[in-house]
Amino acid sequence: MVVMAAKKACGILSKSMFEEVQRWGCMKQTGVSLRYMMEFGSVPTERNLLIAAQFLHKELPIRIARRAIELETLPYGLSEKPAVLKVRDWYLDSFRDMRSFPEIKGTNDEKEFTQMIKAIKVRHNNVVPMMALGVQQLKKELGPKIVHEDLDEIHQFLDRFYMSRIGIRMLIGQHVELHNPNPPPHCVGYIHTKMSPVEVAQNASDDARAICLREYGSAPVVNIYGDPNFTFPYVPTHLQLMVFELVKNSLRAVQERHMDSDRVSPPVRIIVADGIEDVTIKVSDEGGGIARSGLPKIFTYLYSTARNPLDEDSDLGTGEAVIMAGYGYGLPISRLYARYFGGDLQIISMEGYGTDAYLHLSRLGDSQEPLP
Numbered sequence: 001m002v003v004m005a006a007k008k009a010c011g012i013l014s015k016s017m018f019e020e021v022q023r024w025g026c027m028k029q030t031g032v033s034l035r036y037m038m039e040f041g042s043v044p045t046e047r048n049l050l051i052a053a054q055f056l057h058k059e060l061p062i063r064i065a066r067r068a069i070e071l072e073t074l075p076y077g078l079s080e081k082p083a084v085l086k087v088r089d090w091y092l093d094s095f096r097d098m099r100s101f102p103e104i105k106g107t108n109d110e111k112e113f114t115q116m117i118k119a120i121k122v123r124h125n126n127v128v129p130m131m132a133l134g135v136q137q138l139k140k141e142l143g144p145k146i147v148h149e150d151l152d153e154i155h156q157f158l159d160r161f162y163m164s165r166i167g168i169r170m171l172i173g174q175h176v177e178l179h180n181p182n183p184p185p186h187c188v189g190y191i192h193t194k195m196s197p198v199e200v201a202q203n204a205s206d207d208a209r210a211i212c213l214r215e216y217g218s219a220p221v222v223n224i225y226g227d228p229n230f231t232f233p234y235v236p237t238h239l240q241l242m243v244f245e246l247v248k249n250s251l252r253a254v255q256e257r258h259m260d261s262d263r264v265s266p267p268v269r270i271i272v273a274d275g276i277e278d279v280t281i282k283v284s285d286e287g288g289g290i291a292r293s294g295l296p297k298i299f300t301y302l303y304s305t306a307r308n309p310l311d312e313d314s315d316l317g318t319g320e321a322v323i324m325a326g327y328g329y330g331l332p333i334s335r336l337y338a339r340y341f342g343g344d345l346q347i348i349s350m351e352g353y354g355t356d357a358y359l360h361l362s363r364l365g366d367s368q369e370p371l372p
Helices: 002-025 034-041 046-072 075-080 082-100 107-123 127-145 152-177 197-216 236-257 292-299 330-340
Strands: 191-195 222-225 232-234 268-274 278-285 344-350 354-362
Touching: 002 046, 002 082, 034 046, 034 191, 034 232, 046 082, 046 107, 046 152, 075 082, 075 127, 075 152, 082 107, 082 127, 107 152, 127 152, 152 330, 191 197, 191 236, 197 222, 197 236, 197 268, 197 278, 232 236, 236 268, 236 278, 236 330, 236 354, 292 330, 292 344, 330 344, 330 354
Parallel strands: 222 268
Antiparallel strands: 191 232, 268 278, 278 354, 344 354
């Protein structure tokens, strides 16, 4: 009898929870620009932090609810895959945490709220590999019947889903970082007001070369051209992630193409150009290029030329080991990071020679977040 009552209570709870999620999911999202985050955060007074926390208290449940609803209604039975159900539960738990937090009235409330959203961010750390696992479970089940065109719907969902995740993590991370009593010079939360793209490109290249060395025993040289003193406001962690991904792909292509040659591998070149509207970073390699028929596939989440490090048995609790070629998410996710602040990523290839990746970053910082 008790079990029945508990089940019933659970059912009622989930029904009211379901209605609450639906209600919040219908509300309008509010986008924030890089410039606004920078100007607002440059004076992190108690009053400003309070205003920001009150905004997030209302904004985050809307964004989280939208994703939770979408996770319930995916095509081809993707919603039922164990990995996707796990992600959905993380979103529902976070929605519940946000909604059960009382109105934020003073500094103590704000501090508690900041700890709570910090915990939410940690809870969602493994969303990307976990969703990748869900898609992989689906691919396994559908087998050779799977057609890339059919998966368009899943691809569009993942674009929206990951773009929204970038936004949620940026807003939480920015707010948490504004509490840092000793911020690094020129930093406003996650934003570096005087970021040198040449310096970030150098760091990203060093990291990528270290991995290439570990994997292959040698690594092509990376040459960087551009003014090291040129700076503009941006989020260094985002740029690091994007350049790292591009350089890693180039190193791998060059390494694999020239592995059996006695000649020295050709270098990977990075050029940083500073325009009025955009800062553009070009990563060029002589790694043999990609066939034109293969180009549309490189931005899908279901295509990777490399072995998949995430299998059913892998333990996601451990630290995320970076390897030379991942589960094929690097490029599409890098493009979302570029687009998040109004930029873009384009890949131009010459089959038989090499590939040029153009990473455009908006200098103006005026564009609103894209809100899927």
